[in-house]
Amino acid sequence: MAKVLVTNSQLTCAHAPLTVRSSAALTVNGNPVLLVTDFRAATFACTTVTPAGGPCKKLLPFTAGVSTVLKVGGQPVVLATAAALTDASAANAGKFTVVDAAQTILDAK
Numbered sequence: 001m002a003k004v005l006v007t008n009s010q011l012t013c014a015h016a017p018l019t020v021r022s023s024a025a026l027t028v029n030g031n032p033v034l035l036v037t038d039f040r041a042a043t044f045a046c047t048t049v050t051p052a053g054g055p056c057k058k059l060l061p062f063t064a065g066v067s068t069v070l071k072v073g074g075q076p077v078v079l080a081t082a083a084a085l086t087d088a089s090a091a092n093a094g095k096f097t098v099v100d101a102a103q104t105i106l107d108a109k
Contacts (some may be wrong), residue, residue, distance in 0.1 A: 001103035001109050002079040004070065006031035010099035013056040013086050015048040018096070024072045028103045035075040036066055044086075046094075055095045056086035065098075070108035077108060 005011070008031045011018040020042045038095040039059050046055040064083025080101040087095040 002065065002081040003082060003103060004069040004079045004106045005027065005034040005082065005098065006065070007034065009080075010042050011033065012097045013044055013046045013059075013088075014094045014097055015056065018059075019043040019045070020088055024041050024077075026077075027094075028106045031103070033072060033106070034078045035072055036062065036078060037075050038071040039078070039084075046086075046088075046102040047096075054088065056088045057105055058087045059096055060085045060087060061086045067108040079108060 024032040031085045065079040084096040086092045
């Protein structure tokens with residue numbers, strides 16, 4: 001079991017904060033949970049220029065940390081164990097990182 005991520009979770013692209021918004025009906029302490037589809041519109045504050053030509057701009061598909069049991073509106077929630085690369089990963093090992101799930105109430109697998 002792992003903590004479910006919410007909108008105030010602390011997330012980074014390994015260089016800078018990552019902001020993800022959600023309008024999921026399920027909330028924890030008033031903060032909507034984050035769904036896999038929410039990450040398509042994530043906002044990167046990354047300004048690190050990589051040898052590949054620029055900063056991280058988008059997240060590639062998750063390789064871990066997507067719930068297999070908890071879904072909201074048919075979309076799986078994302079867990080604190082989430083792993084993914086960014087579009088700048090090939091050049092600089094840019095990785096999606098969960099710094100803090102920002103909640104201790106809701107777990108899922």
